[in-house]
Amino acid sequence: MSDDPTPVRQARPPAGPEEGAASRRGLRPGLGDRQMSMIAIGGVIGAGLFVGTGSVVHKAGPAALLAYAASGLLVIMVMRMLAELSVASPRTGSFASYAAREFGGWMGMAIGWxxxxxxxVTVGVEAVIGGGLVHRLLPSVPAWAAALLFMLVLTASNLAAVRAFGExxxxxxxxKVAAIVLFIGLGLAAIAGALPGVPAPGTDNLLGQGGFAPHGWYALLPAALVATFAFNGAEVVTIAAGEARRPAEAVRRAIRSTVLRILVFYIGSVAVIVTLLPHGEAGIDESPYSAVLGRLGIPHADLIMDLVVLVAVLSCLNAGIYTSSRMAYALAAGGEAPRLLARSNASGVPVPAVLAAGLAGLLTACANYFFSTDAVFDFLVASSGSVIVLLYLCIAATQIRARGRAEREGRGLPVRMWGHPYLPWAVVAVLAGLFALLALDPETRRSLLLTLAVAAVAVTAGLIRQRRRRQSPADPGRSAPPQGGTP
Structure with a gap:
């Protein structure tokens, strides 16, 4: 990605709802460039890449490459729009703060909550998955005990300091990066016939067994839908920018390199998989990475991938505690959540918000322990499953509105979305198409309806809150602690 050649010096924007008197205690900038770069990478590489890829390849065959390319392009567009907003005004509230600024507090509150x-929900889910992985590796360790240990350790590290989370x-x-790079390296060697005892596959798996799209080109649509959800987490770096030592530079650099990360980590590794693995052997529940390593004769391939997936799960769990606590902090500082969540200690850690995230994760994990998966736990997962599509739509709408206002006011922007307003509106159209796919697919329809029901509750609460604010202009919730890293 390339930015405008001449950076434009930005005037400090009006304080958002989560910013306030400098005398109050608030977040502190503690994340360096090295940590911000890895947070951006970690946000892109999730457990969904290592496990969910099998489902995409199973649905689309070798054409899964196109599904990931299309989904990756969509995410790149959305992240570029978010970069335009974030570089100009890095905030812990990120897209929720920008939505509140452009559309009103109701929208910021709704998307933030x-x-x-x-x-x-994700924190609880990842804790359960991590506990299950440990139990599989060490049968003597109960899954619930491992999940509880993960929650306690990672919550404690988030309570220590933002540097602990970043490290x-x-x-x-x-x-995760090392695992993918090694996988791609081994795969390329096998494709070139350079691995002893492993014959070069040529194009047998790519074009044989039914061709490049063995299930038809229509199968690309549900496959692309699954692939899109694999990129969830790419936006975390814009939330962490509120505590970066050089927020604008960190966000600019992270978003700019998103293209490279998607090309290497997703497109590169998926290309290796579909070239070396017959699509019929790509299981829905089994990691295709394990299957490929097994075909290459790598000893203990399943154990290696289980450990890598466990690291990915812990990374997601760590990021989930951090991200949800900072969003809750920003909401509370803006008067959109209990004011207790806006408190921070001398180190700049929003302790109540971190504890709330840890408690929510524990309750979610406990729900799976005390109730059947088809009951509470399944409802929680389904009701949050389509939030990422709503988030992307919110970012696109906010960028379109903010860009129009900036142009009317004659303000320059350090980073600009390409092809405005045509590409942003094209992204909106694609996202509308994703909603249609979610509604038409029987496997995702229930999740969409549950997510929309939760969204309706959040929007209603936001509208009620905004109406009460208009009736009471002197709302104490508008004053809040300052954020580290905000220029």
Missing amino acids: LYTYAWW LEYWFALV
């Missing part, structure tokens, strides 16, 4: 809710995420991301 939806996002927080989705991450709270953990750095090493988690480094392991």
Whole structure:
């Protein structure tokens, strides 16, 4: 990605609802460039890449490459729009703050709470998955005990300091990057016939067994839908920017390199998979990475991938506690959540918000322990499953409106979305198409309806809150702690 050649010096924007008197205690900038870069990488590489890829290949065959390319392009467009907003005004509230600024407090509150809710559920889900992985590796360790340990350790690290979160995420991301790079390296060697005892596959798996799109080109649509959800988390770096030492530069650099990360980590690794693995052997529940490594004769392939997936799960769990706590903090500082969540300690850690995230994760995990998966736990997962599409739509709408206002006011922007307003409106159209796919697909229809029901509750609460604010102009919730890293 390339930015405008001459950066434009920005005037400080009016304080958002989550910013206030400098004398109050608030977040502190504690994330360096090294950590911000890895947070951005870790946000893109999730457990969905290592496990969910099998479902995409199973649905589309080798044409899964096109599904990931199309979904990756959509995410790149959305992240570029978010970069335009974030570089000009880095805030912990990120897209929720910008939505409140452009459309009113009701929208900021709605999307902020939806996002927080989705991450709270994700924290619990990842804890359960991580506990299950540990139990599989060490049968003597109960899954619930491992899940509880993960929750306690990662909540404690988030309570220590933002540097602790950043350092953990750095090493988690480094392991994921190393695993993918090694996988691609081994795969390319096998494709070239350079691995002893492994014959070069040629194009047998790419074009044989029914061709490049063995299930028809229509199968690309549900496959692309699954692939889109794999990119969830790319926006985390814009939330962490509120505590970066150089927020604008960190966001600019992270978003700019999103294209490279998607090309290498997703397109590159998926290309290796569909070239080396017959699509019929790509299981829905089994990692295709394990299957490929097994075909290459790598000993203990399943164990290696289980460990890599565990790291990815812990990374997501760590990021979930951090991200949901910062969004809850921003909401509370803007008067859209209990004011207790806007408190922070001398180190700049929003302790109540972090504890709320940890407690939400524990409750979600406990729901799976005490109730059947088809009951509470399944409802929680389904009701938050489509939030990412709503989030992308919110970002696109906010960028379109903010860009129009900036042009009317004659303000320059350090980063600009390409092809405005045509590409942003094209993104909106694609996202509308995703909603249609979610509604038409029997496997995702229930999740969409539950997510929309939760969204309706959030919007209603936001509208009620905004109406009360208009009736009471002197709302104490408008004054709030300052954020570190805000220029």
